[in-house]
Amino acid sequence: MRQHPVKPMDSSRTGHLKPPVASTGAIGWMKVHLFNGVFNSLLTLFILFFLYQILPSLFRWIFLNSLWCSSPAECHDIKGACWSVISNNYRFILFGFYPHDMQWRPLTAMVLLIMLLMVSRNRSYWKKQLLYAWIAGLCFMAILMKGGLLGLAPVESTQWGGLPLTFLLAAFGLAAAYPVGVLLALGRRSSMPAIKALCIVYIEIIRGVPLVSLLFMSAVVFPLFLPEGITINKILRAQAAIIMFTAAYIAEVVRGGLQAVAKGQYEAAESLGLTYVQTLRLVILPQALKIVIPPTVSILISAFKDTSLVVIIGLYDILKTTQTILANPSWMGFSTEAFFFLACIYFICCYAMSNYSRQLEREL
């Protein structure tokens, strides 16, 4: 506000002024956000008309004319959505070929994972105990999935599928790719030529090929190099490919964050006598990683969705199990409903991630 040099403002008069009525309240809000200017008013009206055209028929399709629990035959006679394709097959979509009577095990494992994730949202729980809880939780999840211990019947990993497999690939993929990516970013900025060259070559090669080709390599080419008789689990190989791929992208984002931290921060930390590792850990990385939260989360989100590419090497993640159901002659033609369901699952997971990142940005 500009101060008048001669006459000081009369605070007794200006102190009680209220803003003009038209700029507050619902009407004011609409005026500012929906109807400011001719063009924006037209745009608002057009969008309202568009929604009027779309929403009622969408509502009818989803709720009014739909069937929720019926046989496939009944579905062919209705105009609305046939959600029966989900309700009749949800166990296969969610759990794939996991033995039917043991599907409580992957379910428990998933619930456990989600609970741990929920608890970890709260930063005040970020203590040693949480780390132990994660280690114990992950071991327990592995036992649940694999069996062979605690009186649980063993289940081959070739039978794993559906949502647990997607979560497994995503959770381990992202958790491992992040630290690897940070190390690669540091390596790329290293003053040691060999390490720097190695990191640059790695990052550029991995970023230069599509994930699909990496997955193919892991599934088809890599086993050729192994000595006879040794096989590495297919899921593990796909997992490694996802980690390698995501790490390269994270590395470049983190490098951007490192460059954004002022040189003076290094100098100040070093002039206190902190070692290089301490400087990075205590001063540089906390600042750099915070700056890159938004781009990092978009990489994590796209990596989560990219796990669906494992269908091409024959792993039954949730996308593949859905496609399998749709290949069944009696459910053919209901792909819209099935993929709608699938999209909802992916959306919930991705939205939760982006939501959390915004919370983290506010708190840090």
Place this chain on the structure above:
Amino acid sequence: METGTEPLLADDIESQNPIIEITDVHKWYGEFHVLRGINLTIHKGERIVICGPSGSGKSTLIRCINRLEDHQRGRIVVDGIELTHNIKNIEKIRAEVGMVFQHFNLFPHLTILDNLTLGQIWVRKTSRAEAEKTAMYYLEKVHIAEQARKYPGQISGGQQQRVAIARSLCMKPNVMLFDEPTSALDPEMVKEVLDVMISLAQEGMTMIVVSHEMGFARSVAHRVLFMDVGQIVESNTPDEFFHHPQNERTRLFLSQILH
């Protein structure tokens, strides 16, 4: 650190052991020859102000003393330890030599208190409680204790620079280096920082200050150095330096900054 001791006189200084010995130091940035044969001995308790036009190498010189920059020829010995590529030596020296920067360089993601305890906890390995006690003592000293829980972004430039000084003091350094500590400050904040530096001088701290604050140089320095094109052109007591400059370049420089 002994508090409340009388400032040492110039004659006493000579009898003290040299704490920094710089012998024929050269440095190049690529082709550019920034330091051209610097010779300088600094005794314990001595206070030196270095001035000179920009680009004369004065900042580079003090950054060489705690090896934020490395020199390519000559010797720098600090507190009996020669600065070489030996990383252990460098870390030892950095903990002995405090540095205050033009742009404060506080850690923005840490509170003021954590800024002060970081070095103590990780370099000196003091306990957190002890480190916080020391931190509060020095924050009191720079008159800013009530801001301890705030973040650097929430306080003024002058306050930030005083915190930066306190952060260095927490490491109990033998020498303090100041690289233009007041030149990034708004005019009304210069005094509060200089006052802190003057009280530090009165306690007998060895100080090397790159600054154009001539009033500060007059009242505190034992010696004023004038640097130009990578050389120490003139070195004298403040009185002689300001009233009877020997060198033509010094005279020209003084006439430009003292209106």
